[in-house]
Amino acid sequence: MALHSMRKACVFRSFIRALHKGREPAPASQRDAVKRIFSGIQPTGIPHLGNYLGAIESWVKLQDEHGSVLYSIVDLHSVTVPQDPAVLRQSILDMTAALLACGINPEKSILFQQSQVPEHTQLSWILTCMVRLPRLQHLHQWKVHTRSRRGGSSPAHGAGSGSSTRV
Template sequence: MISYDNLGRVQSVNTSSPVSPPNGRVFSGIQPTGVPHLGNYLGALENWVALQDQYPSVLYSIVDLHSITQPQEPARLRNNILDMAASLLACGIDPERAILFQQSKVSAHAELSWILGCLTSMPRLRHLPQWKMKSKQKNEGSVGLFTYPVLQAADILLYKSTHIPVGEDQVQHLELAQDLARIFNNRYGDVFPEPRALLSSTRKVKSLRDPSAKMSKSDPHAGATISITDSPDDIAFKIRRAVTDFTSEVTFDPETRPGVSNLVTIHSATARISLEEAVSQARGLDTGAYKQLVAEAVIQRLTPIREEIQRLKSDAAHLESVLSRGNSRAQELAASVLSEVQRCVGFS
């Protein structure tokens, strides 16, 4: 069993069963959907980079198995995997401090997912938001989409992860992993620590064209989303066209002024200043002039990342080597846990 202090850190462990490192293990994954956007970077990846200094064991996976719940063109998927690897490295993921790997190269993910699926009821999965939202959009859903959360749970439990960085909209899926850890442990003995959520305090970046919605790659409006590889001209153009309102003064009021407040959030996050300081810097500026200030902050923050991505993408062999080393390290960790699970279940 694992006990935690009031900050959610692992405090003590029962060493009679192999567990993750005494100070915790972080796991998270990201789909290879091409280059991340500004919302991905500020909402998740920046936090991933910080966690490398806070925990002794960190794993980040490019979750390509998850990506094929939607149709994928094979050549594009292969390129997207390398693009995501380049993006993560450029954003600050250090393969010496974190294990960066490709999910499909560790077959234990799929085998543990099957075992956990046999412990999961269909009504439990039907109530999860991923299935309800995406199956409704398509009028029907695949078996892969339905069991997607079980594979997510397997991703986490396969490494005996203790801390999972998630957004508020992902908490229900983490709860399934917690439930499955308890169900497995009750049936077969203490194997999995119960993973805990690391909720990011970063504010969500909204669409530049519809500030009621999150920034998203799937947004049909080209000006709604800033990619981390956008040129300075593209960034300035998109922010200049961002939806605001008819009040010239800059204030932070997400309820009544969502568009302007979204710009304040972006300014604050990219310039690494408080919301109050961002508003203070806008004093005396109308929203048009403030947009230029926000654009300058975003450009300054993203330019070195964009340049590093371009450099890394020119050397596919290096990216493949980084992933290969990460795959081997992940396979080594996964093999011992899967072997333990197989013994518990009765496979060996």
């Protein structure tokens, strides 16, 4: 156990050093490597036609087109608002079942629960320490999220509708 912890610490030290040095050009073998696809979906609510047409249908196609595909049920993204733990657990199971029923094949892609990968939160801490508030305030998602948390309105879904909806 101690050896595993030491290896993980060594990896993080190397990562932090690499951040300070900057990126070096990738060797030719890495440039020619298979591209990796990653996407995630929140387990909040019942999957609907918009989820299917907007993401899941594409996910099924991508797993046939690419050699390395990772899909995540991003349950940590769901806890930005209060959640009932029992309901969230059930929603994670329901979303997993829905993805499998829609054609996500565990033999062709990797499907995982975000909170089961501790490196995700560890890297999140590092990145959070590096991004300052003024930079966040320029990002569209940040503006929409903070506006909705304050009870303001956010743009409605749909191109050029010009209306807003209460979140």
